Amino acid sequence: MSNERLTIAVQKSGRLSKESMKLLEACGVKFNIHEARLMAHSTSHPVDLLRVRDDDIPGLVMDGVVDLGLIGENVLEEERLERVIKQQPSGFSSLRRLDFGFCRLSVAVPKEEKYEGLQSLAGKKIATTYPRLLESYLEKQGIKARTVMLTGSVEVAPRAGLADAICDLVSTGATLEANGLVEEEVIFRSQVQLIQREEALSTEKQELVNKLLARLDGVQLAKE
Numbered sequence: 001m002s003n004e005r006l007t008i009a010v011q012k013s014g015r016l017s018k019e020s021m022k023l024l025e026a027c028g029v030k031f032n033i034h035e036a037r038l039m040a041h042s043t044s045h046p047v048d049l050l051r052v053r054d055d056d057i058p059g060l061v062m063d064g065v066v067d068l069g070l071i072g073e074n075v076l077e078e079e080r081l082e083r084v085i086k087q088q089p090s091g092f093s094s095l096r097r098l099d100f101g102f103c104r105l106s107v108a109v110p111k112e113e114k115y116e117g118l119q120s121l122a123g124k125k126i127a128t129t130y131p132r133l134l135e136s137y138l139e140k141q142g143i144k145a146r147t148v149m150l151t152g153s154v155e156v157a158p159r160a161g162l163a164d165a166i167c168d169l170v171s172t173g174a175t176l177e178a179n180g181l182v183e184e185e186v187i188f189r190s191q192v193q194l195i196q197r198e199e200a201l202s203t204e205k206q207e208l209v210n211k212l213l214a215r216l217d218g219v220q221l222a223k224e
């Protein structure tokens with residue numbers, strides 16, 4: 001990988017992939033994507049795409065392994081909090097908030113449970129994929145509860161007897177409803193961000209980033 005090519009990490013396949021590629025294309029950066037490949041070289045600019053799991057994107061930017069990343073703020077903030085605790089590099093700069101990937105991280109409880117505000121969570125076990133975001137929220141609110149880390153199927157945890165409540169991403173609310181859960185507290189609102197590594201880029205790369213941002217702003221404006 002030549003140093004002179006700008007590297008951008010995007011989600012390989014998932015909810016953010018299509019919009020991420022659309023955004024780059026709208027900025028005039030063209031790619032021929034080979035589905036199986038991790039890397040894609042732009043045919044129009046000195047830009048390389050790194051197509052990875054979304055969870056890896058914040059760390060790649062914070063470690064300066066890639067120059068830019070497109071990532072949901074939920075994953076970004078969870079990784080930042082985790083790295084602050086572990087005293088690992090957690091710096092990056094936010095370039096733009098983008099208008100896709102909207103969701104909220106919410107606490108939900110089984111509908112048969114009486115819920116009378118945050119106090120009802122005291123001493124309870126809450127299953128989540130976002131323990132740092134949840135713990136930081138509970139701490140600020142002065143609530144002592146236990147978090148149970150689950151990377152998938154969080155919504156079935158109460159029924160399976162693994163937890164009393166959950167804290168998970170919600171968009172329409174259909175998943176909660178289907179699992180007999182009621183959304184009680186929104187603890188974090190998220191959308192996609194374009195982020196840049198903290199360490200300065202070469203002049204050439206920074207000029208390219210600035211050019212892409214100007215196009216991006218033009219595209220965003222045109223949509224409004």
Ligand code: PRT
Nearest residue numbers: 014015053054055072101102103169170171172173174175
């Ligand atoms: O494989 P990889 O690790 O890259 O992907 P992933 O499976 O971890 O993530 P993916 O593609 O599911 O989501 C990527 C990002 O999309 C998330 O980190 C959020 O920033 C954003 N996003 C937006 C969502 C949702 N909306 C969403 N609804 N991510 C997940 N969901 C899930 C949620 O976890 C729950 O299971 O959808 C369900 C709830 O949806 P509703 O509509 O029923 O409320």
Ligand code: ZN
Nearest residue numbers: 053054055056
């Ligand atoms: Zn993921």
